[in-house]
Amino acid sequence: MPRTRIGDIEMYYEVHGRGEPIVLIHGLSMDSSTWLNQVSVLSQKFQVIVFDNRGVGQTDAPNEDYSTEMMADDTIALLQFLKVDNAHVLGFSMGGMIAQIVALKCPELVKSLILNTTAAQLPAKAKYIVQNWLRMLNENVSLETRIREGFLWVYTDDFFKHDETVTASVNLASNHPHPLSTHGFAGQVAALIKHDTRSRISQISVPTLVLIGGDDIFIPVEFSEELAGKIPKAELVELERGGHNCWMEFPELFNQAVMQFLDSVTSSEP
Known part of the structure; x- marks a missing residue:
């Protein structure tokens, strides 16, 4: 399993497929293993790079506050390190916040940007929710x-209509081989709370898809707007x-929207 030294941490990563690179950046507490339904589709046409953010999975979890800038x-x-000089960048939730900063800091590195259920600043209610999750931990x-x-x-109401689906998902999360540490989760929560790119996002210059599930109650649609x-x-x-x-519950809809955008970006090249 590939790991490499990135600054002060050892980072776990995977590379799948061949073609133009696309990097997928995860949200709070999640690791690269949950991108399965995206990797299987995207890797048919692209070189897909997934990794565990600092604080989760098989990447180190320093005992300190993190920031989206750091991530x-x-x-x-x-x-x-992978010698990728231009990539499509897809970020989910906290990963979308990280992706915004990647595009702001290194616009030459980003070919296109996909921001999935994310925001320039976490809604006040969502800040309270993640702080409550940390309190529960x-x-x-x-x-x-x-x-x-x-x-x-x-998840939507549809998910909860099937007890066996909920139970299977709970069991899968409960038996994760690389359980979340308290300090790793706390570090990521700190990054979420501090993130604010509202005054800078107009500087993002690459083609961007802002993708939202219409039933999102954690980061409502107005933040994507x-x-x-x-x-x-x-x-x-x-x-x-x-x-x-939405990318987990309805992967076919999500993957179709992502592929259509990527096709439009690549087909518009000279």
Whole structure:
């Protein structure tokens, strides 16, 4: 399993397929293993790079507050290590915040940008929610209860209509081979709380897809509308179904929207 030294951490990463590079950046507490439904599709046409952010999975988790700026530097350094000089960048939630900063710091590195269920600044209610998740972890609330509570904010009613689906998803998360550490989660929560690119996102100059599930209650659609309104070359696509984890719950809809955007970007090249 490939790991490399990136600044002060050892980072886990994977590379799948061949073609133009696309890097997928995950959200709070998640690792690269949950991109399975995207890697299987995107790797048929692209070189797909996935990795574990600092604080989760098989990447080191320094016991300190993180920032999206710091995590963007991690992403940039990984691409430099892999000798990738131009890539499509897809970020989900916190990963979308990291992706914004990658595009701002190194526009020459980013061929196109896909911002999925994210924001220039986390909504006030969402800040309260993630801080409450951290409080539950510190108070030793059971893992199963924390997982079930988290699901309430990221999945649609359709997900909860099938008890066997919910139970299978809880069991999968509960038995993750690389469990989340308290300090790693706390570090990522700090990064989310501090993120604010509202005054800078108009400087993003690359073609951008802002993608949102219409039923997202964690980061509501108006925050995606703000991104699409301020980024000059952005288009907003609202999926007909899907909440915050639309890419997991409705992967076919999500992957289709992503592939259509990537096809439009590559077909418009001279």
